Amino acid sequence: MTSTTTNRTAMGTTLPPKDDIQATWKFLEGGVETIMNSLRDGVDLKTYMMLYTAIHNFCTAQKAVGHGGTGLQSLNGGSHRGAHLLGEDLYKRLQKYLKDHLKKSHDQLAKHSDEAQLRYYIEEWHRFTTAGGYIQHLFKYLNRHWVKREIDEGKKDVYDIYTLHLVSWKVGMFEASGNTVMKAVLRLVEKLRNGETIEMSQIKTVLDSFVALGIDEADTTKTTLDVYRQHFEAPYVQATREYYTQESQAFLAENSVVEYMKKAERRLQEEKDRVGLFLISEITLPLMKACEDVLIKDHCAILRDEFQTRLNDDRREDMKRMYALLARIPDGLDPLRNRFEVHVRKAGMAAIDKLLEGGENVEPKPYVDALLAVHSNYADLVQKSFNGESEFVRSLDNACRDYVNRNAVCKQSNSRSPELLAKHADILLKKSTKSTEEDDMEKTQTEIMTIFKYIEDKDVFNKFYSQMLAKRLVLGTSVSEDAETNMIGKLKDASGFEYTNKLQRMLQDMQTSKDLNSTYSDWRNENLEESDRKAAVDASYSILGTGFWPLMPASTGFVPPQDIVRTYERFQNFYTTKHQGRKLTWLWHLSKGEIRANYVKLNRVPYTFQLSTYQMAILLLFNDSISVSYDDIAAATELDKRTLDPSLGVIVRAKILNAHPEGASTESGTSYSLNMGFKHKKVKVNLNVNIKAEQKQEAEETHKAIEADRVMVIQAVIVRIMKSRKTMKHNQLVAETIPQLKNRFQPKVSDIKKCIDTLLEKEYLERLEGDELGYLA
Template sequence: MTPLPANYKTDALARLKSAIQAIQQSQPTPQGLEELYRDCEGLCLHKFGSDIYAMAKAELEAYASQRLGEIGRQPDASVLGLTTQFWADYTQQLDMIKCVFLYLDRTYVLQSANVASLWSMGLSVVRQCLVDTDMKSKLVRLILGEVAKERDGKSADQASLQSLIQMLVDLGLYSQFFMPSLIDATREYYSRESRRLVGSLVAIQPVEEPRPDTPASAMSVPQYLAHVKLRIDEETQRATRYLSANSKAPLLNVIMTQLIEKHAERLLMTSFDTMADAFMLADLANLYSLLTSVGKIESLKRYWATYIKKVGILLVQVPELDVSLVSELLGLKQRLDDIMKSAFQSNNILAHALRDSFESFVNTRRNKPAQLTAKFIDQCMRSGNKSATDEDIDSLLDRVVVLFRFINDKDLFEAYYKRDLAKRLLYNKSVSIDTERSMVQKLRIEYGLGYTKRLEGMLRDMDVSSGLDGKFTNLQQAQETCGIDFHATILTQAFWPTYEPLPLVIPREAELAQEQFIQFYNEKHNGRKLFWQPNLGTCLLKVAFDEGVKELSLTIMQGTVLLLFSERDELSYEQIQENTGLEGIELIRTLQSLACGKFRVLTKEPKGRDVEVTDVFRFNAAFKSSYARVKIGQILLKEVEKESKEVEEHVQFDRMYQVDAAIVRILKARKQADHPTLMSELPGQLKFNSTATEIKERIETLIERDYLKRDETDPSIYHYLS
């Protein structure tokens, strides 16, 4: 091997050192880059790589220490800019130095353990300089100051911030030193802001009615929520523009904690009810998204449930609103559903709260919602409802069925519905038989076949009766034995409501047709007995007035009374009573409908709205109407209240036996049970709500009837007697 010149190592290192210094001073290197590369290669080949590495590190340390020391002594206003420039110069210089010492990186560095590349070593030099001096703290403080300025709406040099943040990331100082300080500063900033803003929150006010005493800085909850969303967007953009990407999640978490989580109760308490009342879907959606992101769904659920109960009870507990209660409840339910869908994203927890709360307030007024719901359906299903199409009615009934789910008194609803359905079917007042079947099918799907068995039986009776009526009409036409068109509907007693028999003496022609129908029916159904209910029927009479012939649509009672005047123009109250068999209120309300109502086909003396036993009635030949067919309705008086009372009494009577049966079933299975156990199991056996007092009365009755007995030592324990 050729021996090295005596000063080879010293001269080569000197040339490389001179080159590093020239690069750092932005001066041309004394030698060409290729010559410098050869010097580095030669030294490495002769095992002087460690000397080159040590020299380069010393030069980088000296340069970084000098530059950063000078920057650190400058005013704060200049530090960030100077540091940015230093970092740009330093990385550019380091990149050129790395090119000169490329052979060192590829040989000595790779072959030596725990020796970093020139680039990494150059970065570690700067990192150490920052850590060993107060420059690190100063940079962190100044960068955070710029971030705070930007949060306050002032301008900041985002390009410099991006470069400095990237410097901290490259130096490995971001997560260890900068990130904790950034989170702490962010927490403190938004903690102050939230205390200031939440402390001055004001109730929502109409835009056209500003409160004169409201400070300019005050904001409502919707405005506050919009402000929080803006802050979230700003921090997201900040993390995208110049902060490290891993800063986004911690920063947003701090914002949500300080602005939302700590003040969730205050935000809900201040304006949730107002926002829901005003149907502020966008603001409610903001509230929902922010609260759920901080795990405050239970708080929202509590206020949501309380609001529903409060608004619902204001509707249910006011008797004056009974006329429109079901419509109001449907409107409320639709509004709540819209809030659920549009604002709360159909959240299951809030949906359960909606169902539970709705059911709770609907049943605070016992029996009434069931009665009014049945009445509402009756109004929808009557033929007079011509403003709605079949599709509209079907859609409305779907919504009513949803309301039906919340009603506990389903047995009472069935009783009212059955009564109203009977009237619609018998008086031909239904908007459509197909609609009737559709509604019964909806109830069947909702509550089972057992619930709709009698309703379906009523519809079958109408179908069967229609077939029989067609055959009987053909028979009448063939025999020509009856001067009137007679139609009868066969009702199965078990399906239909119970009706009191009416002692009505019908005209002879109707009586003959009735006897003819009985004979016809018995030929087809031997052994069955028919009981006639003329008070449920209607008739159509052609009556000649001075103006001309009019067709009058009447009840059987009205028609029977009016036919008496075909022989005599004047009859007294007593004569009408004697010829029809009607007495008391039934006769009075029939005469009132004919002589005192809107269409007065009879006149009476003396005049007046009340009918007395001394009154005299005359046929009103001068009656006039623009209609060819005139429907004369019956005077209802207080029949509605009477029927409602009868329905409720009948249902209550049935409930007593259902409670008795449930109590006996439980004790028969257990042989004995204490009072709390019995009370806890009974609701699962019953389809209606029963009070503790009612259950206690039924227990006493069962004890008296020897179905149960009390324990001799503990009266709260009951024994089943087989």
């Protein structure tokens, strides 16, 4: 490089004549050359101001003399004068200088190869663009006047001085050597991918140069990414495709699928990180798509085939990795979701098959636990390995709905799952010797609702649950009022107010009954003599609304003991006085009580027998007689044999009564006497146990009631549809009825058709021409 003093001497120390283009350019060329080749030292302020002044003087001269004394104005027909004409000549001389300078630079570039060529290109780019910035300032007057005017007049080949440098570089260097430079860049990137250390700043500089060269032809003050996309992004992405295509094929040939997934994860992350290191954000989408295509899409069949093995072995980390990879490509996860759904369905079916190995009779708790275990396992898998993705949740739900409603237990009847779930809820909500913590109760209720969500015949669950709730409330066996309220709240959230309306009314009736009993107690104290109060049976009453409680009258006749008759008649008089016009129907089969056995004691404390009302009537007969025959008991109580035999049998098996002859049980001709030597380890002895025959009969009657309710619901839906539509095709009516019933139960087409025929007979509907049905108001 020449020193600043030398440059000044070469340029001269005096300004050239302002109207002499040759002298002016010669003076300026020396300064431009100094700036272009000696950026570190540049020119001093005095020289810079002389150069700037020379340009200003020349552009503002009124006339200029060209070489040989020819006026420049005559070359342009005399139509332009002043700065306009003079600026054009100065602009073209600078343009030619830049062209010549870049030709020399390109010739030097051609002497280098590979990384040396890349380094030279970068050095020259830095030198040339930095000089362009200085020269832009130097020619500021030209930019402000002549260049601006030319651009405003629509000239397409005129640029501001800095943009002229870029355009010159694009023509003189880039078009001739851009592809060669880019190949050198790609070789550097390949070295980086192979683990070698490179100067990433070099790639960044080349990229920036390609971006800077994207000059918008329509508006030269703006830039586009066209040059970058064509000459940098496209070859970079293509080279990436080729590199990873070759690497992935070679790696898979020698390694397991799991190791390949780990490798693919690392490569994808590396490419993403490189965008922030030396690329620009615009390349992210095409680059990552290329990587995903060759690393995942091209090998997705192999990955999907491996999925079933990972699923069978419960390799959750591997499945998580596979999910993360296949989620990157379009439709990459669909086959996985389908296989997952089939797998969960098989697992659920297998769990119930295993449960049935111990016999055909399935208890509610093991059954529900088996359903829950499968759901919990795969719900956890969906959350941890599949990121809780909604489509995998949908696949899980589809599989669970299938194995909950169509497993081996449900082969005889689709209503078995809701029935067993309701019974499981009943066991949970009943008092037991094992105390249930509040958190455990909440957790177990949530688990019940998990299975409830998949139950198709929700009307079956509702019917059984309401019957069992009724018994818990009436018999006082609920674990707590809060637990009952919470469970009903969960059912309401899941299925709506109408589904739980009767259940909530049952709770309200029990609260009303408590208040009524309190009022009755006050009434007794005010209206009965003390002797009558002491002699009266201590009783409490539950008043149940007929329309809300799923309870039926007893199927047997019954004559209650006189002590009980006097007690309930007194309450009945009180109640009818308070609520005129109401009728009480006594549900003796749901009543219970306690009797103190004063004839036999444990440690001087009389035993207390907890009994059904029927059992109480039997034992109270022994207050008047030491021995009572079977026929006398039947005549006194008027219980039918189906009810009497099991009620009496429990007492005999508990050895409270002795049967005569010995070994006899419950049959005509047998007589019974009190066992005076009765012993039991508890003071309170519970004899009010469920009778299996009664339970079976009750279940059968419940199913019959469900079928009857369904007929009414189907008919109501059909009438509602026809009332809205007036006329409708038969098949169309069937098709529209099904979705309106699905929230309650899974209807059969045959049942819908029968209901349509019934409505035709009842003249709610009429047949019109063809297959058309009409509504009769």
